[in-house]
Amino acid sequence: AYDIGLHGVVYQVNKWDPKQFDWDKKLADADYVGPTCQYCHMGGGHHNVQRFGTVYTSMGMSMADRGAPIWKEKRDRWASVCDDCHSPRFAKENLQALDESVKDAGLKYRETFKVAEDLLKDGV
Numbered sequence: 001a002y003d004i005g006l007h008g009v010v011y012q013v014n015k016w017d018p019k020q021f022d023w024d025k026k027l028a029d030a031d032y033v034g035p036t037c038q039y040c041h042m043g044g045g046h047h048n049v050q051r052f053g054t055v056y057t058s059m060g061m062s063m064a065d066r067g068a069p070i071w072k073e074k075r076d077r078w079a080s081v082c083d084d085c086h087s088p089r090f091a092k093e094n095l096q097a098l099d100e101s102v103k104d105a106g107l108k109y110r111e112t113f114k115v116a117e118d119l120l121k122d123g124v
Contacts, residue, residue, distance in 0.1 A: 010034035
């Protein structure tokens with residue numbers, strides 16, 4: 001997802017330019033043209049990649065447990081990373097759009113699985 005998203009494309013285009021990505025600098029001191037995976041997932045030198053993970057189920061953010069205190073805490077922490085470069089409104093609106101995408105994807109997955117199941121039952 002990163003590679004085909006805006007941040008990943010910016011990285012792929014600029015990664016060899018030392019003015020854009022100076023790999024000799026510590027992450028905290030770097031002023032990159034766009035975020036790397038490490039910027040969003042390993043902020044502050046943390047090595048627990050899932051601390052700022054975007055995979056909902058690994059964050060305890062499955063559809064079933066939304067609204068739980070840990071979900072809000074992790075979501076707020078996630079949005080705070082976006083706020084480093086974007087407005088708080090931007091982060092909130094994009095997280096809401098992601099929520100809708102996750103719901104839509106879940107519905108499409110179930111529909112597709114049902115079609116495949118029915119085909120299997122029909123001997124296809």
